[in-house]
Amino acid sequence: xxxxxxxxxxxxxxxxxxxxxxxxxxxLYDPSPADIMLEDWVTGASRVARWGGQTRGxxxxxxxxxxxxxxxxxxxxxxxDASPALxxxxxxxxxxxxxxxxxxxxxYGKLFATAGLKEVKARLDRALFLSVGLPWPLSxxxxxxxxxxxxxTAISEAIQLMGWPEKLARRDIGSSYRGxxxxxxxxxxxxxxxxxxxxxxxxxxxGATSP
Numbered sequence: 001x002x003x004x005x006x007x008x009x010x011x012x013x014x015x016x017x018x019x020x021x022x023x024x025x026x027x028l029y030d031p032s033p034a035d036i037m038l039e040d041w042v043t044g045a046s047r048v049a050r051w052g053g054q055t056r057g058x059x060x061x062x063x064x065x066x067x068x069x070x071x072x073x074x075x076x077x078x079x080x081d082a083s084p085a086l087x088x089x090x091x092x093x094x095x096x097x098x099x100x101x102x103x104x105x106x107x108y109g110k111l112f113a114t115a116g117l118k119e120v121k122a123r124l125d126r127a128l129f130l131s132v133g134l135p136w137p138l139s140x141x142x143x144x145x146x147x148x149x150x151x152x153t154a155i156s157e158a159i160q161l162m163g164w165p166e167k168l169a170r171r172d173i174g175s176s177y178r179g180x181x182x183x184x185x186x187x188x189x190x191x192x193x194x195x196x197x198x199x200x201x202x203x204x205x206x207g208a209t210s211p
C-alpha cells in the first residue's frame with residue numbers, strides 16, 4: 001500500500017493561514033501553540049454539526065456538546081478517578097474541528113485517509129494541547145481511554161439522536177463493543193448553551209475562574 005504524501009509545512013504551502021475571530025492567524029499546516037486562543041476553537045466547535053448534520057430535530061447536535069458528553073462518559077463509565085489532565089484532554093479531543101476542519105464523518109474519513117488528514121489533525125491537536133499546558137502526545141493509556149469513551153459516546157449518540165438500532169450501532173460504530181452505554185437522555189442544545197456547558201466543565205477540571 002502506498003504511503004500518503006507528506007503534509008507540507010507553511011514554508012512549502014503558503015496561503016494556509018486561517019484568520020480566527022480573535023484576530024489571530026493560525027497556519028493549519030504548521031500551527032503553533034503561541035497562536036492559539038482557546039475561545040476561537042471553542043466557538044468554532046460549537047458551530048460544527050456532528051454526524052454530518054443528520055441528527056433528528058431542528059437543532060444540530062454540535063461537536064462541543066459531544067465533547068462535554070464524552071468527558072461525562074469517561075468519568076462515569078470508565079475512569080471515575082481520571083486525573084484533571086485526562087479529563088481536560090477529553091474535553092479538548094475534538095477542538096481541532098473548530099478551526100474549519102469540521103466533523104469529518106467516518107465514511108469521508110476513509111476516503112480522505114490518503115490525503116494527510118490524520119497528520120493535519122495531529123498537528124492541530126499538538127498546538128491546542130500545548131497551549132493549555134497538556135502534554136503531547138498523550139500516553140498510550142490515556143489515548144486508549146479517550147478512544148474508548150469516544151466509541152461509547154458515538155454509539156449512544158447514534159442510538160438516541162439518529163435512531164440506529166442498538167445491535168447495528170454496536171457492531172458498525174462500536175466495532176462490536178459489548179459494554180455499557182450512556183443511557184441518560186441526550187438533550188440537544190444550541191451553540192451558546194453548548195459553550196456554557198463546555199466552559200463550566202473546563203473551569204471545574206482546571207480550577208480556572210474565567211476562560
